[in-house]
């Protein structure tokens with residue numbers, strides 16, 4: 001058994017995401033346009049689209065989610 005592997009009733013428990021801590025996920029609620037409806041850079045409204053966007057970007061200032 002690896003010391004870093006956690007088990008619950010003998011079942012391995014998936015490790016927490018290494019990408020985002022809970023705190024970082026909470027931060028998303030404050031700035032991400034999917035939650036705020038605004039560009040986090042220039043604060044212009046960014047509308048949800050149909051079908052829903054997979055990538056968020058701002059036509060006003062060029063902010064892109066994948067560069068954030």
Ligand SMILES: [Zn+2]
Pocket residue numbers: 039040041042043044058059060061062063
């Ligand atoms: Zn913007």
